[in-house]
Amino acid sequence: MSIKTQGPVKIDLAASPARRGHEDPLLVRWGLTLAAFGIVGVFIIIPLVHVFTEAFVGGVERYYNALFNDRDTFAAIKLTLIVAPGAVIANTVFGIAAAWTIARFRFPGRTLLVTLIDLPFSVSPVAAGLMFVLIFGAKGYLSWLPDNDFDVINNWPGLILATAFVTFPFVARELIPVMEAIGSDEELAALSLGASARQMFARITLPNIKWGLLYGVILCNARAMGEFGAVYVVSGRYRGKTLTIPLRVETLFQENQIPESFALASLLTFLALITLVVKAGLERKVQAVTASTPPPEGKEKA
């Protein structure tokens, strides 16, 4: 009798090892979940909330004045609205070109190119900034530019260059897998149907990659607006002239204008939250595109 009752239990365990996850002790499951939430709470949620509480410590009026009635802060917002889109546009053009090259062609050094695109992620932003100072500075090998009254360093072109360098990989990295998954058949079909290269790009390529592209652009923009290290080096920190929002936050903080500093920081944080929401929405669209693509079988066939 005892064998009979044990039987089904044994079979159940042996037949479905996948079920073991459910059978972890309650304590372990709850413990881990609480730990995860606890860590996120302490390291992310509390500082996030703190940014906003600090920003409003001096009251709503002071918050408003800090953002909109301070000439230097306003200049910083304006500059960021030039620098970030500038870097994003540059990297969008570059990203599409690079993704196209890598996804569509096979050439020697292709793997190297893929690796090099990622380089800005691993180089310290400060080092990147110094690099531009060395290139365009008074003794740099492109110093004829500042000699001819076109300042790169301590001026907005340097800020765009440094920001573009740091945010270089975002668009390209996002597009390469999307373009590889979609393949070139539709583009070739468009050409064989009489489309010009421009028609092919506008009517076939762009609609196919649009969600991936937008995703990359959003991430690139978020990073570009928040960039600190590289622009810190190239800006020369001229108040009202070369300070972007993050640099202005730091300056205010150093000058002990804590609520003003946090007010401006809250603006950056708010933009980050918007980015997060948009990103989550786009992620699903991008996955839908790559998932609906049939596997590129028989691609290499002669």
Next chain:
Amino acid sequence: MSITIKSVTKRFGKFTALDNVSLEVPSGSLVALLGSSGSGKTTLLRIIAGLEVPDVGSVLIQDEDITHASAQQRNVGFVFQHYALFRHMTVYENVAFGLRVRGRPDGQVCERVTELLKLIRLEGLDQRYPGQLSGGQRQRVALARALAAQPRLLLLDEPFGALDAKVRQELRTWLRRLHDEIHVTSLFVTHDQEEAFAVADKVVVMQGGKIEQMGAPHEVFDHPASPFVMDFLGNVNVFQGRVQSGRLLLGNIDLAAHDAHPQEEERPATFYVRPHELDIKRSANGTPSLKANVLHLNPAGPVTRVQLLAVDFGLTVHVELSHERRAELGLSPGDTVYVAPRKLRVFLPEPEYTI
């Protein structure tokens, strides 16, 4: 419009995809490029479409040299193996694409698309997206899209390769009928010999970047030009024998051959016999034949397939008999019988040196 391929060579790195290929496709015909993968058939098709550029040689459409024309300028319809429908466009817009990029007015586009949707029997599905269609429907949309701008040629790359057997059969017949209606010069690539024979006016068999043989389906099937073609076109029994003084020697088979190897010197030769060209007899009765044991009988289908073991050679032989003939013989596994060829093809291996 006719197509002329003149001495086209194409290499991908060290791999030679096409090796000095020349081909004429007469105007209005439907031609199959038949070969296994890597034979160069798809490369040839893509070169005609302008999707690849040949290293050497030229491509002409009706006396016009288009070797260096872009795909856009050629006005050639191309149907891709995996359809390559524009996934973000409706069936209607897919078919209309070729007209839209040419800037045709809406009215004209609508008229032509409606006409084509009728031709491919997909009226009513014009607002669907490719993802909502079956494989066969997608393939038909791809075909209509390629035909929309009245191309000079229609090229199809493994058009039915990704479809299941039944749909394949239907579409095959349909393509043949469609071609009889519209008469556009068409070239299609396939690795399925049955498909090539069923649909095409002319079959071009390719191997290793070269054309092995071309001709009408029955010509190619009945008179294969090489062992490769013989082997490629379906089941065949292969025997290793000898030739000497105009005679074919295989075991105790000794046949007079009119044109093969009149020299006295003996040479090895390969004999090819199709399963339906072999007969089974209960007794040798002096006819040249091979002694064999029946291994297996498969009476399913239009013929009975018999598998035998040729006793003296240790070779498996496949024979196809009509059901009547099988009943007459009363065959069962284990029987010892005699297999006699009604027709035998011999290919002498190329001599390794020439004098």
